[in-house]
Amino acid sequence: MNGSLHLWLIPLLPFAGFLLNGILGRKLPKALVTAIALLAPLGAFGVVLNAASSIYMHFVPPGPGYGNISLPHVENHGTWINAGLFHADFSFVLDQLSLVMLLIITGVGLLIHIYSVGYMEHEDGYWRYFAYLNLFLFFMTVLVLAGNALLMFVGWEGVGLASYLLIGFWFRKTSAVDAGKKAFIVNRIGDFGFLIGMFLLLANFGTLTFSDIAATLTANPAWTGGVLTATALCLFVGATGKSAQLPLYVWLPDAMEGPTPVSALIHAATMVTAGVYMIARTHFLFDRSPYALGVVAVIGAATALFAATIGLVQTDIKRVLAYSTVSQLGYMFLGCGVAAYSAAIFHLMTHAFFKALLFLAAGSVIHGMGGEQDMRKMGGLRERMPVTFWTMTIAVLAIAGFFPFAGFFSKDAILYAAFAQGGTSRVLWFVGLVTALLTSFYMFRLWYLTFMGESRNHDVHPHESPWSMTGPLVILAVLSACGGWIGSGRFGEFLSPAVGTKTAEAGSGSLELILSIVAVLVAAVGWYIADQIYRAKPERAASLATSFAGPYNLLAHKYYVDEIYGLVIVKPVLALSRFFLEWVVDVAILGGLAWLLGGIALLCGAILQRWQSGNLRSYAAWLAFGAAALLLFVLLPWTSLLAGVGIHVGMVTHQ
Amino acid sequence: MNSNYAQLLQQDVPLSWYLLLSAVLFSLGIVGFLIKRNLITVFMSIELMLNAVNLSFVTFAHQWHAVKGQIFVFFVMMVAAAEAAVGLAIIIAVFRARATLAVDRIDLMKL
Numbered sequence: 085m086n087g088s089l090h091l092w093l094i095p096l097l098p099f100a101g102f103l104l105n106g107i108l109g110r111k112l113p114k115a116l117v118t119a120i121a122l123l124a125p126l127g128a129f130g131v132v133l134n135a136a137s138s139i140y141m142h143f144v145p146p147g148p149g150y151g152n153i154s155l156p157h158v159e160n161h162g163t164w165i166n167a168g169l170f171h172a173d174f175s176f177v178l179d180q181l182s183l184v185m186l187l188i189i190t191g192v193g194l195l196i197h198i199y200s201v202g203y204m205e206h207e208d209g210y211w212r213y214f215a216y217l218n219l220f221l222f223f224m225t226v227l228v229l230a231g232n233a234l235l236m237f238v239g240w241e242g243v244g245l246a247s248y249l250l251i252g253f254w255f256r257k258t259s260a261v262d263a264g265k266k267a268f269i270v271n272r273i274g275d276f277g278f279l280i281g282m283f284l285l286l287a288n289f290g291t292l293t294f295s296d297i298a299a300t301l302t303a304n305p306a307w308t309g310g311v312l313t314a315t316a317l318c319l320f321v322g323a324t325g326k327s328a329q330l331p332l333y334v335w336l337p338d339a340m341e342g343p344t345p346v347s348a349l350i351h352a353a354t355m356v357t358a359g360v361y362m363i364a365r366t367h368f369l370f371d372r373s374p375y376a377l378g379v380v381a382v383i384g385a386a387t388a389l390f391a392a393t394i395g396l397v398q399t400d401i402k403r404v405l406a407y408s409t410v411s412q413l414g415y416m417f418l419g420c421g422v423a424a425y426s427a428a429i430f431h432l433m434t435h436a437f438f439k440a441l442l443f444l445a446a447g448s449v450i451h452g453m454g455g456e457q458d459m460r461k462m463g464g465l466r467e468r469m470p471v472t473f474w475t476m477t478i479a480v481l482a483i484a485g486f487f488p489f490a491g492f493f494s495k496d497a498i499l500y501a502a503f504a505q506g507g508t509s510r511v512l513w514f515v516g517l518v519t520a521l522l523t524s525f526y527m528f529r530l531w532y533l534t535f536m537g538e539s540r541n542h543d544v545h546p547h548e549s550p551w552s553m554t555g556p557l558v559i560l561a562v563l564s565a566c567g568g569w570i571g572s573g574r575f576g577e578f579l580s581p582a583v584g585t586k587t588a589e590a591g592s593g594s595l596e597l598i599l600s601i602v603a604v605l606v607a608a609v610g611w612y613i614a615d616q617i618y619r620a621k622p623e624r625a626a627s628l629a630t631s632f633a634g635p636y637n638l639l640a641h642k643y644y645v646d647e648i649y650g651l652v653i654v655k656p657v658l659a660l661s662r663f664f665l666e667w668v669v670d671v672a673i674l675g676g677l678a679w680l681l682g683g684i685a686l687l688c689g690a691i692l693q694r695w696q697s698g699n700l701r702s703y704a705a706w707l708a709f710g711a712a713a714l715l716l717f718v719l720l721p722w723t724s725l726l727a728g729v730g731i732h733v734g735m736v737t738h739q
Numbered sequence: 740m741n742s743n744y745a746q747l748l749q750q751d752v753p754l755s756w757y758l759l760l761s762a763v764l765f766s767l768g769i770v771g772f773l774i775k776r777n778l779i780t781v782f783m784s785i786e787l788m789l790n791a792v793n794l795s796f797v798t799f800a801h802q803w804h805a806v807k808g809q810i811f812v813f814f815v816m817m818v819a820a821a822e823a824a825v826g827l828a829i830i831i832a833v834f835r836a837r838a839t840l841a842v843d844r845i846d847l848m849k850l
Contacts, residue, residue, distance in 0.1 A: 698846040700781075704772055 274325010381421020524610025
């Protein structure tokens, strides 16, 4: 017997916040807007915590009284679509996977809401910002709680919308508006894949409910590959769009045009991980298709390396973090690709902590520097912003994978899973290891450039941020430091009912130990190189850039991917639109048709207007003529006349 | 002679004569309506047509011993009276405005 956990409150509280602030916010006092905006995620977080504690009580033995919740816990809120054989409900599912996701989303979301109060304090459209942020939480929780793919798609599209609105929050800035459009369009390409995947699911399973699909697959153990591969790959296309993987990652770096807390929440901690979540949610499909899993793993590893190399030379502090996000998401897909879903979700969680922290700390730096984002103009912030410095240091250590910070455990779990699978996966493990080296290097580069050395900008006087900003930093720093101590084994055990048990079958402990020592050594090498270049001899960076001008320019221009996409896709599409669609279809065909219809009407009018002479006697004459004609029609014996020439008319006339 | 006259009076006028008269009156009305330039004459032509129709109604009512035709005549007379009131008022208004009653010159609605 399942007691109700009131799961519907989790999405609806933020939605109520969105409606209140979105409709009335302009007129409400700022304090009230803040209160509404903070209460919504706080309430949602409370409901999630309540659910979590109920579940915890269920699993910890103290006995009856608590044991009324069993997972997966389904709450159905009515039928949505009931058409023929197709059926879709407003059903929310809470299992181990969605519980972890909800804790991350509402928890980190709440912290970032609090941070935003300080960060956005002087902005116009304060209410608009929080309305959008609450809207995002609404859609994201719907996405995570959805019990079927269709409801998930609603959340999926909705977070895309919220992301678009928030990237273009400063809508007077052309670059921000363009970035918003780019994010939306690129996401649409991915969503197309998701849609096709859903159609394939519907065609082959007749349902979109995850549990039903899983049950069908369990009932047919021999069913592998083929259409399942196609379905899985289509869903993966959706994931590459939302989670910024090759080849659809291009929108994420540009999304940094949005406010920094948004980058932290949406474009680092939560929304971009939706693709990973989706693959974990539909893992039963991927498990049946080794080919699809291979594609996921290769794309993940390739993205991780690719984005990390670009991150090496970026000078905008937020862009470094953006490419780092793309790279870390690549790790998660690598984890999914070797069927280590719980490791991927584990990394998703720790990444949410330290990447949110990195972005918020970067936001604090930008705030303190008066809007400056170029790392070359920073430096020496260590004394000026001690809280930001120390929390950022923890985050850097965590993402670089140093023991005992969170990133170490999760990254290690993924790399170990890749190595343990053997065969060609060892290549992917090596790629992951190289990426770890690069990650460590570019993060310490950021760290040195921002906080160490002498200030390179004497125009601004940096100051520490208010408590509403540093508070979340400290909490996230604690999580980044300790979040990994759960251990991937225990975490995998907890998740195993939801995502399968593959990773729980841990191999030899000594192999894992050796691999983790190698990973830490590699991270230390990255730190050492960064230290040699950016601390010991700061002028060395420039000389290296000139002596390796070719590769440096290639990286600085992000492999010219935007330019190539522009040349290969955008320009032909634009040309097609301008010349074919505009001139042939729009002007010639549609416009021509409109002119033709108008012309006919005009011509008829020109002829018939002669009738309306305004001359009374002409009207009278027509009247008389008409009356005479009618009379003739009625009185003449048409039937007999026509019958005389052999025509039979079926109408009754005057006899 | 005298008896002949009395005999003649006792005889019914044939139906066709009434109808013929009605047709002649109606045709005169149409012709007047079409060719006259003076608005009042045109108006009178309309009245002529109405009364020609009335004559037909009465004739047929008498012929078929049906009272409906006679009742209809009253309706027509009533409508004609109302129409005359409105029509004459318009004519007076037009004359005041344009100082003419020639229908050819009352053509402001022409394109």
